[in-house]
Amino acid sequence: MLFLARMDVQFPAHLSAEDVTRMQGLEKEYSQALQQDGRLASIWRVVGEYANYSVFDVESNDELHQILSSFPMYPFMKIKVTPLAKHPNSIR
Template sequence: MLFHVRMDVRIPHDVPAETAARLKAEEKARFQELQRSGKWRHIWRVVGEYANYSIFDVDSNAELHDLLLSLPLFPYMQIQVQALCRHPSSLHDDDR
């Protein structure tokens, strides 16, 4: 199942810089792990914002939910999720 996810990150200003840096490094490592597994297929930065648009390829709503909860920056995110399905005119066979 494909999902379009927007993530807006809002780390409070009172979080110590060292803590924020550690969380960002842990987030990057987790992201790269999920990208290598094929679960996090694409990510795009939103210009001028601490936000991204991503495409996830997971087996269920519950798997996506658990995956998002596993992100180190999850407590500081506002997340919007939209389920996607293959368009009948798509030329790409991997748009499932």
Template sequence: MLYCVEMDVAIPHGLDSDYVAKLKADEKARAQDLQRQGKWRHLWRVAGRYANISVFDVENHDELHDILSGLPLFPFMTMRVTPLARHPSAVG
């Protein structure tokens, strides 16, 4: 199943900078691992914001929830999830 996930990140000011740097490094490693597995199909930065638009390809809602809630930056994210279906006019 395909999902469009919009993620906005809001890390509180004053949070320990070493802790934030580790969270970001862990987030990057997790995102790259999920991309290599084929589950995180697309990852696009939203220009001018600490945000991204991503496409996930997972088995079901529960798997998506487990992936998203397991992201290191999850406690600082607001997400919007939209299930996707093939469009009849799409080529390929």
């Protein structure tokens, strides 16, 4: 199942720069592992925002929820998920 997720990040003001940097490192490690195993099929930065669009290829809604809620920055994310279906005009 394919899902498009828009993830917007907003850190609270009380977090130190060191905490943010540490969390960004953990986030990078986690997202790269998901990319390597194929569950995070694609990730794109939204220009000018601390946000991204990601395409997930997973078996179920529950698996996607587990993946999203395991992101280190999850407590600071607003996430909108859109299920995707093959378009009849697609040549792929």
